[in-house]
Each structure stands twice: as structure tokens, then as C-alpha cells.
Amino acid sequence: MTQQSLADVVRDLMPRAKADLAELVAFASVADFRHFPAEESHKAAQWVADAFAAEGLTGVRLLDTPDGTQSVYAELPGPAGAPTVLLYSHYDVQPPLDEAGWHSPAFELTERDGRWYGRGAADCKGNLLMHLTALRALRRADGGYPVGLKVIVEGSEEQGTGGLEEYARAHPDLLAADAIVIGDTGNFTAGLPTVTASLRGIAEASISITTLAGDLHSGAFGGAAPDALQSLVKVLASLHDENGDCAVTGLTADQTWDGVQYSEEQFRADAKVPDDIALTGTGTVADRLWARPAVTVLGIDCPPVFGGSSSVQSTARARVSLRIPPGIDVKTGLDALVAHLEAAVPLGAHAVVERLGSGEPFRADTTGPAYAAMAEAMQDAFGTAMVASGEGGSIPLCNTLRTLYPEAEIILIGVEEPTTQIHAVNESVDPQELERMSLTEALFLRNYAAARTS
Structure with a gap:
């Protein structure tokens, strides 16, 4: 044939x-x-x-x-x-x-x-x-x-x-x-x-933050009572720098990709990113996608907008994913992510960071x-x-x-x-x-x- x-x-x-x-x-x-x-x-x-x-x-x-x-x-x-x-x-x-x-x-x-x-x-x-x-x-x-x-x-x-x-x-x-x-x-x-x-490899962790014995009325206690959701937002915001690059302490984010390149125009079309929305990070698109670590918040446990009460939150939790390029050991990446999350918790909040699944690049x-x-x-x-x-x-x-x-x-x-x-x-x-x-x-x-x- x-x-x-x-x-x-x-x-x-x-x-x-x-x-x-x-x-x-x-x-x-x-x-x-x-x-x-x-x-x-x-x-x-x-x-x-x-x-x-x-x-x-x-x-x-x-x-x-x-x-x-x-x-x-x-x-x-x-x-x-x-x-x-x-x-x-x-x-x-x-x-x-x-x-x-x-x-x-x-x-x-x-x-x-x-x-x-x-x-x-x-x-x-x-x-x-x-x-x-x-x-x-x-x-x-x-x-x-x-x-x-x-x-x-x-x-x-x-x-x-x-x-x-x-x-x-x-x-x-x-x-x-x-x-x-x-x-x-x-x-x-x-x-x-x-x-x-x-x-890229992957390392995932969850972080649970507790600040109070239970939720409190935001009018009666808000402004002095520590808010677990606010603390969690601060922790998650620390994972990226002002350009949107990965800012996990101990990991470099300046690697370059020397293979086939991914134009910004094509990426915007593929990912359906509007022209008036800036892309995340620095370097070429290929650098960001294939050569550098990237951190993503996969989910947050907190009250929904619809149905949420006027309360200071006592607990909040998030799941975080770190994509790790070849050249970085996954254990090194996961250790860095866990250490960063723990160090970023505001004073007075109690946090539990749990290691989830991982895979090598x-x-x-x-x-x-x-x-x-x-x-x-x-x-x-x-x-x-x-x-x-x-x-x-x-x-x-x-x-x-x-x-x-x-x-x-x-x-x-x-x-x-x-x-x-x-x-x-x-x-x-x-x-x-x-x-x-x-x-x-x-x-x-x-x-x-x-x-x-x-």
C-alpha cells in the first residue's frame, strides 16, 4: 500500500x-x-x-x-x-x-x-x-x-x-x-x-488562614478585628511582582526560550486576550510560557458575592499552582513556594500550608x-x-x-x-x-x- x-x-x-x-x-x-x-x-x-x-x-x-x-x-x-x-x-x-x-x-x-x-x-x-x-x-x-x-x-x-x-x-x-x-x-x-x-513541571500547595474563632459583624467589629480573607489576599498578591512575573522567593524568573517563538499577536488571538488588556509578565511570550516559572491561584474558598453576609471572615483558603521550567528541581520549587506562603502571612494570622501534588519538568x-x-x-x-x-x-x-x-x-x-x-x-x-x-x-x-x- x-x-x-x-x-x-x-x-x-x-x-x-x-x-x-x-x-x-x-x-x-x-x-x-x-x-x-x-x-x-x-x-x-x-x-x-x-x-x-x-x-x-x-x-x-x-x-x-x-x-x-x-x-x-x-x-x-x-x-x-x-x-x-x-x-x-x-x-x-x-x-x-x-x-x-x-x-x-x-x-x-x-x-x-x-x-x-x-x-x-x-x-x-x-x-x-x-x-x-x-x-x-x-x-x-x-x-x-x-x-x-x-x-x-x-x-x-x-x-x-x-x-x-x-x-x-x-x-x-x-x-x-x-x-x-x-x-x-x-x-x-x-x-x-x-x-x-x-x-514545565508542577507543584501545588494550599494555604488556610484563620484569624478569629468565628465570623463577626463587619459593622460592629470591622476595622479592628483581623480579617482572614484580607490576610489571604495579601499573601496571594505577594506571589507576583509589579510586572506580573513570578515573585516566589528563591526562584529566578529571567530565563529565555531559544526555540520557535510565539508572537504576541498570535497569543492574543489564541488566548482571546482583548487588545486593551496587557499581557502578564516580561520577556517574550515563549519565555513566559515555556522557560520561566509561573504561579497561578487556582481557587479560593470564601463567601460568594451573591448571598454573602456583612461579616469579617474568620477563615479563608486558597490553592496555588507553580509551573516549573526545566532546570529547576520540583522539590526546590515546592519548598520555595511553601516557604514564601508561610513567610507572607501577616502578623497575628494563623496559617497552615499543605503540600499537594507535584511533577518534574x-x-x-x-x-x-x-x-x-x-x-x-x-x-x-x-x-x-x-x-x-x-x-x-x-x-x-x-x-x-x-x-x-x-x-x-x-x-x-x-x-x-x-x-x-x-x-x-x-x-x-x-x-x-x-x-x-x-x-x-x-x-x-x-x-x-x-x-x-x-
Whole structure:
């Protein structure tokens, strides 16, 4: 079969990919079982297991990971002398956030203006369909797979609880492979084939402040009674300097990015930032997104505006995330964040700072044969040369895999691009990106097998 015929096969498979993605998006597989039923995640895991079994993979099973979630594992030996490739994705998703902000139901795949909308349509159920469609195309076009395959689909990546990392360390032979394709990123812009060569790590902490035995009437006691919410606001304000750069004590925020650049105009369009709103921080956009630490307040527990009483608050709490670039150890970053939060608490307030999840930053070596095979595949699928970019997000499993399998090449690709709005309301995927990335992966598996067995 020719490469063009493989492209035709992928195109013919797109209606099936859409139908499958609709089934998968319908599962509210948010791995926070305090807010979403665990059976939604369990049903999603079983769907994934059945889908890969249907494509001829063997050894399909659900792994009970130490954080109480399930990952899906499958494998299939390859032809004699062929390399083994591990395909990774995750089926868990972010919460829908403000459901009223969605233009269509979050857990119902909806086509609108040429895109497919739904929570997880891109991150990461769309990437999971990339893997499935690539394998289906090879099976239909070639009758089988040119490499040995392993598949691992995680159930708690978005929660950062580390269940799969811990499981992998306890079973070090399970995910061993010559090349590892992480389906959890995407192209720098739609139509520009991209490998993600750098990931920021993540460290999270919560801070709880108490100032009073209970809330007090703001008229009778306000002005003298210490306000926990006011104290918390002061602590959170100290995390950034006057330019909006990270001001966590002990961390530098002047690093530079020397790869592909991200113009301010494109960033504003991708992030939907109005022209009259200044961007945060200094340096180039790429510096700020990929090379420097960034701190974000993820949530605050305090009374809402609607329904709030006229009270001096006795307690307030916040969750803070620190993104850590390669070159800074995650423990160093988390220690600095905790120390900064503790030191910034105003005199007289009592604070408890708790360390939450964390994951190391990652930088890939892009010089090996798997990257050469991917560059060839991307050129053929997109008609333009592959580029390498950074990614501000974190995938903690990458460093676990690099530690366990130091000789394996790790490649990060996917269907996400800036307009997919992952983690936000109205997440979507461009079906053309899904088609081209599915073709890319199928061609990569062919190319890599040929390179390693020639």
C-alpha cells in the first residue's frame, strides 16, 4: 500500500472516530470522586479496554493504581526484530467548570462551525482516538502492525495524584519500550506539525488562614478585628511582582526560550486576550510560557458575592499552582513556594500550608531515530516540516518513564492546538487535526519499524 492509500484509509475512518469520540466524551470521567461518580471513570476505562482489544491487542487489562483509579494496559508482540513502541494517553478529564458557559452540553459531543465540542474532545480523549485511528488504519491497510505495541491509558492524569507513576515504578518492566509516544500535547498552531520538546513541571500547595474563632459583624467589629480573607489576599498578591512575573522567593524568573517563538499577536488571538488588556509578565511570550516559572491561584474558598453576609471572615483558603521550567528541581520549587506562603502571612494570622501534588519538568532529546521517523511522517502528513516547541503544562509521567527507561526516545504529540481551549469551557477539537495526526502516527510506526529493522 502507498502512503496516499494510507491517507485515504484514515480519511475513511473519520466518521468512526467521531462516533467513538462521542461515546467516550459522554462519560463524565473526572477522577475526583468527591464530585463525579467513580462509575463514570470505570465505564470509560472499560470502553478503552474494549476498543484496543477489538484492534487485536492482547493482554488487555485494567490496572488498579495506588491512587484509587484505573489505568488501561494492552500489548501485542511485533514481528521478529521489530522495535517496541509504547503509546500513552489518558481518559480522565478536567471538570466542566461553569456548565452555563458551555454553548452545548459538556459531556455531549457537538459539531459546530466545523469543530467537535465537548469536555475531553481534545484533552485527552481526542488524543486517544488518534492512537486508535492510527492503529485501525495500519490494520486495514497493512493487515497488522510493523512494531511491537504497548498501550497505557491513564485514569487520573488531570488530578496529579501520581497513581500511574507509582504503579510503573513498582512494575518497572511493564512499560519498557524503544520509543514512547505521549499523546497529550499538540501542534503549535493548527496545520503546523509539532513535537513538544519541553514541559514545565508542577507543584501545588494550599494555604488556610484563620484569624478569629468565628465570623463577626463587619459593622460592629470591622476595622479592628483581623480579617482572614484580607490576610489571604495579601499573601496571594505577594506571589507576583509589579510586572506580573513570578515573585516566589528563591526562584529566578529571567530565563529565555531559544526555540520557535510565539508572537504576541498570535497569543492574543489564541488566548482571546482583548487588545486593551496587557499581557502578564516580561520577556517574550515563549519565555513566559515555556522557560520561566509561573504561579497561578487556582481557587479560593470564601463567601460568594451573591448571598454573602456583612461579616469579617474568620477563615479563608486558597490553592496555588507553580509551573516549573526545566532546570529547576520540583522539590526546590515546592519548598520555595511553601516557604514564601508561610513567610507572607501577616502578623497575628494563623496559617497552615499543605503540600499537594507535584511533577518534574521535562526536556526531550530530539536527535534519535524515532524523532527522525516522526519528522518524516509529519512532513508527509502535513506537507510541511516538523518544528519543536515547548509546553507550559505538565505531564509527570514523562520523567518517570525517562528514569525507568533512559534509552527510550520520548516523543510528545497530539491533536491539541491553541484554539482547542483545553481545561476551559467549550473545549473542542479540529477534526482535520485529528485526521492528520492519526495519519502522522500511522506513518511514524511504519517509518520507525523500517529504520530499526533495515
